[in-house]
Amino acid sequence: MxxxxxxxxxxxxxxxxxxxxxxxxxxxxxxxxxSPPEARPERRIKAECREHIADLEGQLDRARRSGEEKVGIVTFLPIGVDCTDERADLLRGDR
Structure with a gap:
């Protein structure tokens, strides 16, 4: 068998x-x-960094509208304020 x-x-x-x-x-x-991954919530900007970030966004907008390929932007952080994370997020395009 x-x-x-x-x-x-x-x-x-x-x-x-x-x-x-x-x-x-x-x-x-x-x-x-x-389900698709949820969009990352927008980071809050510290109150003391808002003016600096708004100024930086304005400079970026003017540079994009000018149409030049390479445009340098100089940024200065306020004394005694740490806006490094917010500035990095803006320049990376996270906002």
Whole structure:
């Protein structure tokens, strides 16, 4: 009598192929069903940095409107105020 537990090589390959296709299908379905990531909330600007950031935005707007490819902008931070994060966010385009 043949051993019922013994599977042929084809049966193993077919079983693995079916499991792989099923796994890929489920993964694709889960990624499609997942909600899109929420937009990052806008960072708050410190009160003492608002004027500095507004001035910097104005300079950037004037530079973009001028149409020149390379425009240098010089910024000075207020004394005793740390606006480094806000300025970096603005220049990176996070705002």
């Amino acid at each position: 043949p051993n019922p537990r013994r599977m042929s090589r084809r049966a193993w390959v077919l079983t693995w192929a079916v499991l792989c296709v099923a796994g890929l299908t489920v993964t694709a379905w889960l990624q499609a069903a997942a």
